[in-house]
Amino acid sequence: MTAFERYAIWCEKVDDPEIKAELAAIKGNESEIKERFYDDLRFGTAGLRGVIGAGSARMNIYTVGKATQGFARYLAENFKNPSVAISFDSRHKSYEFSRLAAGIFAANGVKVYLYETLQPTPVLSFTVRELKCSGGVMITASHNPSVYNGYKAYDETGCQLSVEASEKVLSYIEQVDPFSGLKTGGTDITMLGEPMVEKFLDRVYANSVHPGICKGSGLHVVYTPLNGTGKVPVLKLFERLGVSSTLVASQSEPNGDFPTCPYPNPEFREALEEGLKVVAEKKADILIATDPDADRLGTAVPDKNGGYTLITGNEMGCLMFDYLFSQRIAAGTMPKDPVAVKTIVTTTMADAIGAYYGVEIRNVFTGFKYICGVASEMEARGESDRFLMGFEESYGYTIGSHVRDKDAVVSTMFVCEMAAFYKKQGKDLLDRLAELYAQYGCYRSLQKAFVFEGVSGMDTMAAIMKRLREAPPKEAGGEKIVGMTDYLTGVETDFRTGKTKPTNMEPSDVLSFLFEDDTRVIVRPSGTEPKLKTYFLLKKPTFPQADEATQRYEKDFAALINP
Numbered sequence: 001m002t003a004f005e006r007y008a009i010w011c012e013k014v015d016d017p018e019i020k021a022e023l024a025a026i027k028g029n030e031s032e033i034k035e036r037f038y039d040d041l042r043f044g045t046a047g048l049r050g051v052i053g054a055g056s057a058r059m060n061i062y063t064v065g066k067a068t069q070g071f072a073r074y075l076a077e078n079f080k081n082p083s084v085a086i087s088f089d090s091r092h093k094s095y096e097f098s099r100l101a102a103g104i105f106a107a108n109g110v111k112v113y114l115y116e117t118l119q120p121t122p123v124l125s126f127t128v129r130e131l132k133c134s135g136g137v138m139i140t141a142s143h144n145p146s147v148y149n150g151y152k153a154y155d156e157t158g159c160q161l162s163v164e165a166s167e168k169v170l171s172y173i174e175q176v177d178p179f180s181g182l183k184t185g186g187t188d189i190t191m192l193g194e195p196m197v198e199k200f201l202d203r204v205y206a207n208s209v210h211p212g213i214c215k216g217s218g219l220h221v222v223y224t225p226l227n228g229t230g231k232v233p234v235l236k237l238f239e240r241l242g243v244s245s246t247l248v249a250s251q252s253e254p255n256g257d258f259p260t261c262p263y264p265n266p267e268f269r270e271a272l273e274e275g276l277k278v279v280a281e282k283k284a285d286i287l288i289a290t291d292p293d294a295d296r297l298g299t300a301v302p303d304k305n306g307g308y309t310l311i312t313g314n315e316m317g318c319l320m321f322d323y324l325f326s327q328r329i330a331a332g333t334m335p336k337d338p339v340a341v342k343t344i345v346t347t348t349m350a351d352a353i354g355a356y357y358g359v360e361i362r363n364v365f366t367g368f369k370y371i372c373g374v375a376s377e378m379e380a381r382g383e384s385d386r387f388l389m390g391f392e393e394s395y396g397y398t399i400g401s402h403v404r405d406k407d408a409v410v411s412t413m414f415v416c417e418m419a420a421f422y423k424k425q426g427k428d429l430l431d432r433l434a435e436l437y438a439q440y441g442c443y444r445s446l447q448k449a450f451v452f453e454g455v456s457g458m459d460t461m462a463a464i465m466k467r468l469r470e471a472p473p474k475e476a477g478g479e480k481i482v483g484m485t486d487y488l489t490g491v492e493t494d495f496r497t498g499k500t501k502p503t504n505m506e507p508s509d510v511l512s513f514l515f516e517d518d519t520r521v522i523v524r525p526s527g528t529e530p531k532l533k534t535y536f537l538l539k540k541p542t543f544p545q546a547d548e549a550t551q552r553y554e555k556d557f558a559a560l561i562n563p
Helices: 003-013 017-025 030-037 061-078 094-107 121-130 163-173 194-205 231-241 269-282 313-331 349-357 368-380 408-423 429-440 457-470 543-561
Strands: 048-051 083-088 111-115 135-139 148-154 189-192 220-224 244-247 286-290 297-302 308-311 339-343 360-364 387-392 396-399 442-451 479-486 491-494 500-502 511-515 520-525 531-540
Touching: 003 017, 003 030, 048 061, 061 094, 061 135, 061 148, 061 163, 083 094, 083 121, 094 111, 094 135, 094 148, 094 189, 111 121, 121 135, 121 148, 121 194, 121 408, 194 231, 194 408, 220 231, 220 269, 220 408, 231 244, 231 408, 269 286, 269 297, 269 308, 286 408, 297 408, 297 429, 308 313, 308 429, 313 339, 313 349, 313 387, 313 396, 313 408, 313 429, 339 349, 339 368, 349 360, 349 429, 360 368, 368 387, 368 396, 396 408, 408 429, 429 442, 442 543, 457 511, 457 520, 457 531, 520 543, 531 543
Parallel strands: 083 111, 083 135, 111 189, 220 244, 220 286, 339 360, 339 387
Antiparallel strands: 048 148, 135 148, 286 297, 297 308, 387 396, 442 531, 479 491, 479 511, 491 500, 511 520, 520 531
C-alpha cells in the first residue's frame, strides 16, 4: 500500500477532530504525506517511538490504540489472569495515551494498574515486579525532543520485551484495524499513587552501601528533573538521605515543551545550563540531572579552574563500579562469584576495574533489556544476590534487583553517596576519577551518530551496514584492521590468521572492528532513532595521544560511512 493510499483511508475513517484537521491541512502536500504515511510506526523491543501527529508513522491515538490491542491479545493468550501496570511522563499526549491504553487493556480482560499522576520509568518497572503483573507500559519518549512520544512495553519481569516477544506482539498488531478493531472503554482499573512510590523508594534505599553517610557531610546538591517525572521521588529520596539540595526552579515542574532545554538529554551541556547557573550561585558540590522519564542521569562537578566538568556516562559507570565493588568488599557484603554487566559499546576500563576487584564483567548488546536480561536469568536460577549492577555509556545505570531497566533514582542515591564518601576524604568525584585513570590507564570513548531521516533513512543505513559487512575496510585512523566481529552472522574473524569463532550471542545488526593498537570501533543502527551510531573505544599512554587517535579514527569512519 502506498503512502497516498494510506492517507486516503485515514481521511475517510478518522473521527478524532484534531487529527482530522491535521489531515486536511496536509492535503496536496506530497512530501508531508509521504513522511507521515510511508509505513506503519514499527513496534519493536523498545515498543513505539515517533513524532506526535496524524499519520500511520506517527504517535497518535490510533497507532497507540492499535499497539495496545495487539499487546492485550498477547497478554491474554499467554497468562491465565493477565494484568498490566501503566505509567506516563510529562510529554504531550502522555496522559491521554495512558488512559486510552488502560481502557483498551481492561476491555480485553486484562487487569489494569494505572498511575494517577506521572511517574518515572523505574517506578513502572518496579510496579510490574511488585504486583506480579503480566506486563507493563510506560508512555514516554525518554530524552527525545518535545515533538516525540513513545510507548515502552515490559514483560512480567519488569524488563522491556525480548525480541521473540516483541515479534509476536507485532504480528498481532499487524492484524488490528485501528479504526474498527479496538475494544475500548474497559473499567477494571485500579489507580496507584504514593504508597507504591514509597515502596519503590524503600527498595532504592535498601541498596545503599553506607546508609546515613550523607547526613552531616555538608554535601549540597543542585537537582533538575528537566521538566519531567523525577522531582517527587528524587526530593523524597534526598529527605531520606539527609542531603541538602536546591531545585532548579525553571525546570522543576512537568512541562512537555521543555522550554529551557529543547533536547532534554542530560548527556548534553545545553540541557544542564540552567542547573549550572544555580550551582554557581549556591556554590554547590554537584549538579544532578535526570531525563524526562528519570531513567538516565547526568552530572556536572565544579572543577579547579572555576568551570564545570560534565562526567560522561562511561566515567560515572566506572566510578560506580569502583565504589560499589570496593565498599562491598570493605563491608564484607560482597557475594560469592559477583557479576556486573555492561554493553559492548561501553568503555573497556570497566572490564579492568572488574578484573581488579574479582568481579565477572559480562558484555552484552546495547539496550537495558540485555543488561537486565542477565539479572533476570540469574534470578530464575536463585542467584539474584550475585548481580551487583549494570550500566551503558548512554548514562543509564541500574543497581540491585528492584527494577529491570535504567534507574536514575537509585543512580542519584549512589552519586550522592559517592560524593559524600569522597568529600569526607577531602576529595570530589573528579579527584577519584583522576585516581582511577592513574591506576588503569588513559581510556577514551567517543560516540558519533550519523542521522538518516525520512522515508529512505532505514534503507540507507541498511545499505551502509551491508557494504561494511561484505567489503570491510583494511585500515582506518592510520592503523590496520586485524579483526572483525559480525554479530548478525555470529562470526568473529581474525584477519591475521583467517581463523573464525562463534560469538555465541543472538543475531544483531552490529559490526565491531579490531585494530592493531587494540582500538575497537563498533557500528550499529540505533533501535529507537534514525541514526547509525559509531563507537570508538581506545586506550593510550597519555590523554593527548588518545584524543589525537580518536580524531583520526572519527575522520576516517565518517568518510567510510558517507563516502
